[in-house]
Amino acid sequence: MHIIFIIIAALIIIGLILFFRRTRIASDYLIKVSDIPDVLSQLQRTGKDGSFAVLIFGPPNSKDDEEINLQYSIEGGKVGLDWVLLGAPNIADRDRIKVFASGLGHEWVEKEMNRVRYLRVTGPGISELGMKIILDFYHVPSETDLTMITEGFDWQRKQ
Numbered sequence: 658m659h660i661i662f663i664i665i666a667a668l669i670i671i672g673l674i675l676f677f678r679r680t681r682i683a684s685d686y687l688i689k690v691s692d693i694p695d696v697l698s699q700l701q702r703t704g705k706d707g708s709f710a711v712l713i714f715g716p717p718n719s720k721d722d723e724e725i726n727l728q729y730s731i732e733g734g735k736v737g738l739d740w741v742l743l744g745a746p747n748i749a750d751r752d753r754i755k756v757f758a759s760g761l762g763h764e765w766v767e768k769e770m771n772r773v774r775y776l777r778v779t780g781p782g783i784s785e786l787g788m789k790i791i792l793d794f795y796h797v798p799s800e801t802d803l804t805m806i807t808e809g810f811d812w813q814r815k816q
Contacts, residue, residue, distance in 0.1 A: 686812050687802040688712075690791050695815055696805065697729055697736065697784045704731050708809025709739075712787070716795040725750075725795060727787055731809070738783040740765065740776040751776070757794050758786060 688696065696710050709730035715723060723746050728739040742748050755765050758778060763786050765776035778786065791797045805812065 685713075686805045686807070688805045688812075688814075690788050690797070690799050690801070690803065692814070693788050694784045696812065697787075699812060700729055700731065700807075700810055701736050704736075704810040706731050706734065709807070710810075710812070711806045712791075713804040713806070714791060714795070714797055714801065716797060719746075727790060729783070729787065732777070735779050736783070737777045737779040738787055742774040742776070754790065754794070757790065761786060761789065 693712075700708060700710055707730075709728055712727045712729075713724050714727075716725065724744065725746050726741055726744055728741055730737060730739055740747060740751065740754055742751060755776065758765060761782075763778045763780075763782065765778050768775055768777050791803070792799060797803075
């Protein structure tokens with residue numbers, strides 16, 4: 658029961674973060690796609706259930722209201738990649754993302770927590786999957802800054 662409460666709280670926090678992100682109140686980090694393996698490693702090493710890193714980016718030629726959100730989180734003791742179905746672009750690309758990941762050998766599991774639906778994939782290769790979604794699916798240049806919001810762990814860039 659305690660774990661469910663933490664997960665519900667995390668999803669509420671994600672919603673609040675997305676709201677505050679729009680109003681520029683939340684603190685955030687700028688990272689590159691190449692930082693994703695380190696982010697995932699730090700999340701796994703220092704995070705606990707409910708910890709997460711949300712990556713926010715705009716595909717080339719997109720408008721500010723068309724930002725994509727990709728999340729790594731710890732749920733039930735396992736790190737996973739989440740496709741949260743809150744923002745319009747994430748909802749619109751849901752089926753195409755499922756097909757893309759399936760082509761790379763990953764299968765999403767549809768979940769719902771606190772009336773928020775999301776797709777989740779766990780297991781080996783989730784770091785690479787996130788990178789491929791950004792670079793190959795959305796064609797975001799590798800040198801582009803991604804906004805990252807974390808909860809439950811402190812991001813430390815490797816020197």
